[in-house]
Amino acid sequence: MSSFISKFKKLIPPKSKKTGLTITVSGLSGSGKTTVSKFLAEKLNLNYFSPGTIIRDEAKKSNKSLLNFTLSKHDELQLMVDTKVLLLASKGGCILDGRVTSWVAGSYADIRIFITAPDDERYLRISGRENISIDKSKLLTIKRDRNDAKTYKNLYNINLFDLSIYTLIVDTTGLKPSECNKIVFDALKNYIDFKKLKI
Numbered sequence: 260m261s262s263f264i265s266k267f268k269k270l271i272p273p274k275s276k277k278t279g280l281t282i283t284v285s286g287l288s289g290s291g292k293t294t295v296s297k298f299l300a301e302k303l304n305l306n307y308f309s310p311g312t313i314i315r316d317e318a319k320k321s322n323k324s325l326l327n328f329t330l331s332k333h334d335e336l337q338l339m340v341d342t343k344v345l346l347l348a349s350k351g352g353c354i355l356d357g358r359v360t361s362w363v364a365g366s367y368a369d370i371r372i373f374i375t376a377p378d379d380e381r382y383l384r385i386s387g388r389e390n391i392s393i394d395k396s397k398l399l400t401i402k403r404d405r406n407d408a409k410t411y412k413n414l415y416n417i418n419l420f421d422l423s424i425y426t427l428i429v430d431t432t433g434l435k436p437s438e439c440n441k442i443v444f445d446a447l448k449n450y451i452d453f454k455k456l457k458i
Contacts, residue, residue, distance in 0.1 A: 264341075266415075281351050281369050283366050284374065285372070286374035287381065290376045291376060291384075299440075348363070361425070378400075388418065425436065427447065429443055
């Protein structure tokens with residue numbers, strides 16, 4: 260097994276043993292992926308990790324908002340957190356929450372979930388989270404989406420908007436967080452039971 264990303268293929272020890280499922284949850288900012296990820300981790304008793312937590316901490320150290328921080332170039336930080344993602348994926352027993360965790364985890368990911376939401380809903384959620392106006396949220400989010408797509412293309416030669424790798428794609432339009440969590444969990448459990456996977 261290896262990552263889709265060639266530069267990570269040699270990072271896993273040859274005798275590395277995977278125990279338990281590796282589930283990745285991806286989506287653009289404001290899609291609801293973190294809410295879903297934490298819910299799944301709790302329900303399935305799996306470890307939770309988000310590269311965004313490390314990046315958010317670095318943003319605070321720089322006295323910048325997360326949106327503004329991610330618009331800057333931080334290739335070394337991105338490589339560092341993605342290396343951690345791959346190592347956790349290779350061990351199993353985890354939920355990995357992030358835009359490119361599904362790509363980085365590669366074949367170590369047993370299930371890849373993509374959460375999507377309408378842009379207007381994303382802008383609204385982000386404006387509340389970052390305590391900024393909706394107009395500013397829209398402007399910065401559009402810039403971030405474009406910047407991230409370019410970064411991942413340059414670093415890993417992947418198309419962030421290629422959804423062909425995902426096991427399950429969920430549109431959260433009009434759904435409350437609790438409703439989305441239930442839909443994802445029920446679909447996930449059905450898939451696990453159908454494939455006879457061991458959590």
